[in-house]
Amino acid sequence: MINIIRKEKRVRYSKQRSLIMDVLKNTTSHPTAQWVYEQAKQDMPTIGIATVYRNLNALAENGDIQRIISTGNVEHYDADTSDHWHMACMQCGKIIDLKADEEQLAALHGMIVDTFGIQDENVRIGKTLLQGTCNACLRRKREGSGNGTMH
Numbered sequence: 001m002i003n004i005i006r007k008e009k010r011v012r013y014s015k016q017r018s019l020i021m022d023v024l025k026n027t028t029s030h031p032t033a034q035w036v037y038e039q040a041k042q043d044m045p046t047i048g049i050a051t052v053y054r055n056l057n058a059l060a061e062n063g064d065i066q067r068i069i070s071t072g073n074v075e076h077y078d079a080d081t082s083d084h085w086h087m088a089c090m091q092c093g094k095i096i097d098l099k100a101d102e103e104q105l106a107a108l109h110g111m112i113v114d115t116f117g118i119q120d121e122n123v124r125i126g127k128t129l130l131q132g133t134c135n136a137c138l139r140r141k142r143e144g145s146g147n148g149t150m151h
């Protein structure tokens with residue numbers, strides 16, 4: 001018997017899923033599910049937050065988007081699945097892309113594996129989150145405290 005009925009719809013995105021994908025593709029801010037929900041609602045007022053969560057999870061599991069867990073266990077999403085690192089700004093909470101060419105990333109990756117003895121497959125470039133202060137906050141800090149510190 002040949003089973004000719006194919007109910008699998010994995011390849012085709014639902015309307016909701018493509019909308020969520022569009023929202024993510026149009027930003028580089030690594031938003032949270034809540035933010036994605038608020039944007040999606042403007043185009044599709046009937047969409048629910050549970051649907052947004054469900055689709056974000058499915059997309060992340062398919063590897064169509066990246067999930068970054070930030071400090072405080074907050075989940076952020078990124079439609080850019082190219083290899084890059086992330087830095088969370090400790091001042092404003094923003095997540096910033098740290099991009100480099102393939103060779104540099106591979107060298108950095110190798111260095112981490114060698115230095116810390118971490119098994120290669122456990123180091124996920126996209127999931128790596130550094131902490132620091134973003135350029136905008138640094139600038140603000142420098143301008144704000146101009147008369148404070150003299151060297």
Ligand SMILES: [Zn+2]
Nearest residue numbers: 089092134137
């Ligand atoms: Zn910042």
Ligand SMILES: [Zn+2]
Nearest residue numbers: 078080086097
């Ligand atoms: Zn990113």
